[in-house]
Amino acid sequence: MIPAFNGLEFGIVIAMFAVVAVLGFVATRWRRQTSLSSVEEWGLGGRRFGTAVSWFLIGGDLYTAYTFVAVPALLFGTGAAGFFAVPYTIAVFPLVMFVAARMWSVCHEHGYATAADFVRGRHGSAILALLVAITGIVATMPYIALQLTGIRAVIETVGIGGDWPLWVAFVVLAAYTFTSGLRAPALVAFVKDILIYVMVLVAVIYIPYKLGGYDVIFRGAQSALAKKGYGTLLTGSQYLGYTTLALGSALALFLYPHAVTGVLAANSRKVVKKNMSLLPAYSLMLGFIALLGYMALAAHVKPVGGTAAAPDTTTIVPVLFNNEFPHWFAGIAFGAIVIGALVPAAIMAIAAANTFARDIYRPYIRRHASPREEALVSQIVSIVLKLGAVGVIVGLKLTFALEFQLIGGVIVIQILPSVVLGLYTRWFHRWALAIGWVVGMGLSVYMLYVTKSTTAAHFGSASFALSTWGLHTKVTIWTGIVGVVANLVVASVLTPLLARLPRGTDETSPADYFEAEAPPIPAGSAPAA
Template sequence: MKVPFNGTEFALVVVLFVFVAVLGFLAARWQRGETLAHIDEWGLGGRRFGTWVTWFLVGGDLYTAYTFVAVPALVFGSGALGFFAVPYTIVVYPIVMFAAARMWSVARRHGFVTAADFVRGRHGSHALAVATALTGIVATMPYIALQLAGIRAVIEAAGINGDWPLWIAFAVLAAYTYSSGLRAPALIAFVKDILIYAAVLAAVIWIPYKLHGYDHIFSAANAHFAAAKSGGITLKDTQYLAYSTLAFGSALALFLYPHSVTGVLAAKSRDTVKKNMSLLPAYSLMLGFLALLGYMAIAAGVKPALGAGGKADTNTIVPMLFHAEFPAWIAGLAFGAIAIGALVPAAIMSIAAANTFTRDIYRPYFRPTASPAEEALVSKIVSLVVKLGALLVILFLNVSFALDFQLIGGIIIIQILPAVVFGLYTRWFHRWALMAGWVVGMVSSLWMLWLTPKAGGHGHFGGSQWAFTHWGIHTKVTMWIGLITLVFNIVVAVVLTPVLSKAPRGLDATRDEDYLVADASEVRVPA
């Protein structure tokens, strides 16, 4: 449906946007070190964020604007399958707690800024480090683009015509990120999370009250899926494996993204990292409530707004639900929360991608003698380029393609797990075996994705689930491609390591005690 322009909603979005933009620029003075002309200060906030700041920063980084619009939209279109994000964001924290703590410790001791820095130091392999860096950058780019898709959803739901608000959002985001670095999204995350929690709590109380309770909501959703003969409020027998492997695989992949690593390394102590891993599941409660908004939209009879080309944009279903069920001033606050929720992760992701390029590609191969100030400057410039690239993706590429790329991103990023996570615990794997495993994992992933058709049975890269029919097994059961190819990756690394036992190993720059550093007072190697 075409949405008429609402001045109240638009005005509130603008006010909140201006407020956080001012905060973004003021953040340059917040907990500032001697200079921002250092990648540690600009790109990691000086590595001095405490428990609360880290909690808001990592939460704002992982629970993105696209999470707020995509998860309910998936529930709206597919039903129970869309809830996969809830269990995966519950199991991820105990899985990564100890690995993240070890990463923080060794990074603090050696001044590592990225996962690729660690891989180069641990395995003594520049090629493996570059592979890790490129994997992270490629997987992050569509993720940034999809944050801007969250802003576009708000624009469409508020009845605003044209893409000029996206250009303004890009300019402001670029300016305060360039000026303040990681401190900007860390400070803005406080505002973003407070607004999101308020909007979600209001929605899960007020909307069911208006719709005569949750019983009616679930009944309406069930009737809708039964009529459509697709989806459902419970999983079908053939969906269990797809659901569980997607959730588990996504949990394994989440903290391999450069922006996730950045959030961890910005913490001031190992204890801060562990506390956050135990506190962050609180966000999953909010995510469960958010997912329910998809069913509420069905019960309320809400239709998606028309996007580019006059086609219905299902990403707008949450903004449209707020637009239909709340007074304009509450809907405007919720729209502002979603827009701000895009700015925080987009800033962190662009900083993380820029740090990865600077430390692991620019300095080793173009400017080995680069000064800390030069590194910081290059990171600032690259962060602008990354954000501009994400904006161009949204403006000139169908958003559904960007979503496909993001799904592919999870399958791609999980291929660095052996080099990064296994490397935190053991040096048994040979660097060449890990590199061969990465190649096999990447090639097999792209091959399986190529064979996965789009809806209707035509085209390629149609989803992240592998149909067992490709192996001659006549069933509708599917499995997340990333876990299959990760097994290929690990098997190759395990088999080749003994074979390459006489081949030269890279120099390990770390020691066992480096993985147990507790705080900055134990650091002996200058950052």
């Protein structure tokens, strides 16, 4: 069911979108020293971003439209378990602080633009680098598609039924990303985050005030959830699932190509480390956004869109805003959600495209591609990825898309041994890491395949029920944790066994991992191959 068309809200969203599109094209001139014809310049913004820009860029990149629509939808649907997003975005910073700093240093020293670049240089293995590259691209694609659910939720709430606005939004996005590269989302992220912060601040004060306070909200949510067998607290059998999902998602987050891109675009190691204590400000916002799910329950919000059996719960936040706020404010909030989807979608597409150009096109298709050609390939692939994402979201069921993000995490965490442990040790043999990846990935995909949900027979959820393996329990565990443990065990056992096979050469030296701020790499220089 699509509600009546609201012209004021629609007009505000369109106006905000137009401003952002102009900004995106203007960004091509921002802090530019040379032409954009290299992956360094187009895809990493010349590695010149300081603390403030990096904060907006990484924050805008990691806290995506998924955050604004899917996390509250999760609390709306399943109660306390959905709050895992908060411990997840707390745990990530202490876990990755030094990892990200080492990653920045070694990549800066050697001109690596992607995690796969690093793996090739560190382990001297083209196969391992290819596995890492493919993993990153495959995990990112559904994530880009997922950003569209935020836009779609807004469009449905404003009262437009068709898919054409998605196509228009993404064609414009593809056009300005093509010309401006990473500078576009970095500039747009400023606008996006200021809007989102204002929106959230107003919402978490005004809506509880209207509804009668947080105690009314939590009591209303509890009674609504109890009817579905959930609650505002976890049950004992949910503990393991909650912990492993939060921990695993935290471990996986900085393995995504778009997160690596955000880190590598910083201009010094200090900026990366400092941001790990500044980025939690976004988690606070996320926590309050999550509670909008309970506000929607307490306010008896009915989702729009979807089908009667599986309503599109991603629309609850837009509907809540529509019901509780004057239309002009709801319109601004909707504009913020739309822009909030465009920023991460652009960075993800750029990061995955860089990975393709650097780690698949160059080594396997055209060995002697010039930096200019490499950048062009990256630009074109970023467009293909975005349009592919629209195709996926228009063609597939929406409820399916939400679990995609969790499945992406399960996939991407399999490169943890090669990348994260690789930053600290060369003890692992390259073939042991590759076989570990195969086993971990195989096991994870199998576990995902046999997991049902109410709407899908396979790939239903990233929470694996231990009862599937005959255990008499309701306990679930995050699939990725099981996969990555298997991956690590195999890699550890095989490393001594494969000692007689030649090891790859390591082109990095221990000091590279601490480099603070080397002179900038000249634009257009060839990557260390």
